[in-house]
Amino acid sequence: MNKLMADIQEVLLTKEEIADKVQELGKELAAEYSDKRPLLICVLKGALIFVADLTRAMDIPLEVDFMAVSSYGVSTKSSGVVRILKDLETGIENRHVLIVEDIIDTGLTLKYLIENLRSRKPASIKICTLLDKPSRRRVQLQPDYCGFEIPDKFVIGYGLDFSEIYRNLPFIGVLKPEAYQ
Numbered sequence: 001m002n003k004l005m006a007d008i009q010e011v012l013l014t015k016e017e018i019a020d021k022v023q024e025l026g027k028e029l030a031a032e033y034s035d036k037r038p039l040l041i042c043v044l045k046g047a048l049i050f051v052a053d054l055t056r057a058m059d060i061p062l063e064v065d066f067m068a069v070s071s072y073g074v075s076t077k078s079s080g081v082v083r084i085l086k087d088l089e090t091g092i093e094n095r096h097v098l099i100v101e102d103i104i105d106t107g108l109t110l111k112y113l114i115e116n117l118r119s120r121k122p123a124s125i126k127i128c129t130l131l132d133k134p135s136r137r138r139v140q141l142q143p144d145y146c147g148f149e150i151p152d153k154f155v156i157g158y159g160l161d162f163s164e165i166y167r168n169l170p171f172i173g174v175l176k177p178e179a180y181q
Contacts, residue, residue: 004166007179013172018130018158021147022050024036025128026057029098029145034098037061038123043113044068044086045167049159050130054100063091069109082112098121102164103131103150107141114141131155131172148172154180 029038033051037060042051044066068086097117104110110127117125128145135152150172156162157169162180166173 004169006037007166007176008169008173009176010174011171012150012153012155013158015170018147018170018172022053022130023057025145025147026054029054029128029178030058033058033062033096033098034060037063038096038098039063039065039090039092040098040100041088041117042066043099046159046161047100048129049167050102054128054130063090067113069113082109084116086118090118092117092120092122094121094123098124099125099127101127101129101143103133103155104129104141104143105136107137107139111139111141130158131160134170 022126030064040051040055040062042048042064045068050168051064065088066086067084067088070083089140099110099113099117101110104127114125114127114131126144127141129143130147130148132143133152134149143154153174154162155172157171157173159167160172161167162175166175
């Protein structure tokens with residue numbers, strides 16, 4: 001961890017703060033979906049750790065599937081071009097779908113994903129994100145469930161990466177600019 005820590009400018013959210021918020025969201029979602037058997041769609045790779053902890057905090061029958069979408073490549077800014085790299089294995093027609101995201105930034109990727117999923121005729125689609133960065137939003141989009149609203153800083157850890165590194169940090173940190181410039 002020491003090599004990774006050298007690139008951290010500041011810890012934005014501690015491991016404990018994240019764990020408390022995930023438990024709170026899990027209880028809220030379990031109450032909301034108690035009679036619906038939701039399908040949680042984990043947006044890979046960033047939301048993997050979040051969805052794992054979130055599902056353990058939800059004491060109801062549920063299913064999980066995965067999608068991989070990309071609009072970043074190896075940049076720190078969204079390109080605006082969204083590609084589906086891995087699609088669902090589960091049909092979602094008439095299902096209650098909960099998209100689980102690590103972070104909502106510009107909203108372009110999520111807007112594309114929602115439009116794509118709506119065409120498959122689910123009973124409902126809602127969004128749960130760990131982090132929301134509304135100052136960068138380029139489309140009208142609001143998550144239904146949100147862990148934390150954060151400032152416009154490049155964050156890593158707890159599943160979030162830069163060039164596939166830092167996902168394994170147990171907290172959300174701000175990456176030093178010299179680490180990605």
